[in-house]
Amino acid sequence: MSFAQDRLELEGSVKGYEGKIKLIFNIVGYNHEVDMDNEDVTYMIDGKFRYEKKLEGPTLLSIRIRPEITENFDPQSFESVFIWVDNKKMTLKAEKGNFEYSDVTGYSRQDDNEKSKNYVGGRLIAYHQNIDSLLKLKTQRLKKKQINLN
Structure with a gap:
């Protein structure tokens, strides 16, 4: 029982x-x-x-x-x-x-909450890495334009 x-x-x-x-x-x-x-x-x-x-x-x-x-x-x-x-x-x-x-x-609800936080956290990290890469690329292009103008 x-x-x-x-x-x-x-x-x-x-x-x-x-x-x-x-x-x-x-x-x-x-x-x-x-x-x-x-x-x-x-x-x-x-x-x-x-x-x-x-x-x-x-x-x-x-x-x-x-x-x-x-x-x-x-x-x-x-x-x-x-x-x-x-x-x-x-x-x-x-x-x-x-x-x-x-x-x-x-408790399964807490387990599900942890999985959601980890999923969202992982997505946010990937998003921030993509933004950082785009900003670096844009900065490099701006530097090249400045060099070509001088």
Whole structure:
């Protein structure tokens, strides 16, 4: 007999963080607004965390890393990611400085989202490479015209 998962269980690992670091979790509503009134806080200990929550159904979750502000505080250490979640066992793996590119497994909607982001990202890279090539070609032609005019 198979039982449906009744809550989100997210196990996370973020390489590069040591000590106790604050994490803030917010549900993102259908209107794309982050629910700031009902945020959950947990702590990542030496790069590891666990987050559990009963969800009403599939939703987008915002996760923000908020280290303590100290004398040598680096504002770049404020990192965040948005992931699709549901009442399932999921895992998140990431590295400090690249949290927005976390590898999340355990839910097909998030997998599809990753495939879409990778596809679009690859297309954008190819597009930018084509534009760069065209600009270089145009610059070379302009230089040749200037040389011929002199």
